[in-house]
Amino acid sequence: xxxxxxxxxxxxxxxxxxxxxxxxxxxxxxxxxxxxxxxxxxxxxxxxxxxxxxxxxxxxxxxxxxxxxxxxxxxxxxxxxxxxxxxxxxxxxxxxxxxxxxxxxxxxxxxxxxxxxxxxxxxxxxxxxxxxxxxxxxxxxxxxxxxxxxxxxxxxxxxxxxxxxxxxxxxxxxxxxxxxxxxxxxxxxxxxxxxxxxxxxxxxxxxxxxxxxxxxxxxxxxxxxxxxxxxxxxxxxxxxxxxxxxxxxxxxxxxxxxxxxxxxxxxxxxx
Ligand code: GLP
Numbered sequence: 001x002x003x004x005x006x007x008x009x010x011x012x013x014x015x016x017x018x019x020x021x022x023x024x025x026x027x028x029x030x031x032x033x034x035x036x037x038x039x040x041x042x043x044x045x046x047x048x049x050x051x052x053x054x055x056x057x058x059x060x061x062x063x064x065x066x067x068x069x070x071x072x073x074x075x076x077x078x079x080x081x082x083x084x085x086x087x088x089x090x091x092x093x094x095x096x097x098x099x100x101x102x103x104x105x106x107x108x109x110x111x112x113x114x115x116x117x118x119x120x121x122x123x124x125x126x127x128x129x130x131x132x133x134x135x136x137x138x139x140x141x142x143x144x145x146x147x148x149x150x151x152x153x154x155x156x157x158x159x160x161x162x163x164x165x166x167x168x169x170x171x172x173x174x175x176x177x178x179x180x181x182x183x184x185x186x187x188x189x190x191x192x193x194x195x196x197x198x199x200x201x202x203x204x205x206x207x208x209x210x211x212x213x214x215x216x217x218x219x220x221x222x223x224x225x226x227x228x229x230x231x232x233x234x235x236x237x238x239x240x241x242x243x244x245x246x247x248x249x250x251x252x253x254x255x256x257x258x259x260x261x262x263x264x265x266x267x268x269x270x271x
Contacts, residue, residue, distance in 0.1 A: 013042035033130030114153035130191035138219035151184030
């Protein structure tokens with residue numbers, strides 16, 4: 001596992017954007033896994049700038065988002081589909097038909113929808129780079145504590161703490177769903193590369209549990225310890241509870257010359 005500690009939220013977004021641009025330049029038809037939440041917004045702004053400056057094109061890119069609220073139609077401004085259109089898709093050259101956000105109405109069969117979503121990811125060739133945030137309880141996507149570490153796209157009931165964390169985005173009296181459809185941990189671990197972005201002191205214990213804690217369903221992000229190519233890009237505040245943070249800084253400075261020489265996606269040279 002690679003842990004990159006940078007100064008602040010802007011540097012996290014910058015490093016995430018560099019990784020995405022490098023992937024797109026090496027593989028213009030890349031398949032990306034995308035996340036919602038406040039954290040990736042700064043990354044998406046950087047990607048929009050990259051597109052505007054001609055440093056990246058999304059013309060041939062396919063995307064799959066991690067999750068969506070149940071019963072939330074795409075035209076609802078609170079839906080994750082609306083979020084993605086607003087924060088990224090409408091401002092870059094991606095073809096909307098190539099963007100996927102799981103969608104499950106109250107009367108839909110969630111199992112059938114989950115299987116179809118997994119099949120669509122496979123049919124697209126699998127995810128090259130999955131972007132993740134992390135919940136303050138360690139969730140990734142909406143895989144709440146004690147979800148199966150072998151889970152696939154399905155419905156999850158949100159914990160009280162997640163509902164509370166996300167309530168800041170809903171106005172008083174507005175309908176806030178307690179159910180979501182989310183890619184599972186097994187689905188996420190199948191991505192060829194995973195990058196988790198975290199900023200702020202409120203993420204520090206979740207980040208510590210994910211990186212240094214025991215592999216446990218209690219902290220869903222700890223499942224990334226089993227991934228061959230997982231990279232955490234975190235700021236100083238989010239790194240503040242890490243026992244090994246000096247080691248991570250040192251390892252990173254040792255790795256930099258290798259990355260400068262071969263790039264981050266040298267495995268793609270062989271495909
Ligand atoms: C949400 C999303 C996650 C996201 C997390 C943290 O509930 N389902 O994908 O990573 O919470 O969000 P934020 O970046 O706003 O802290």
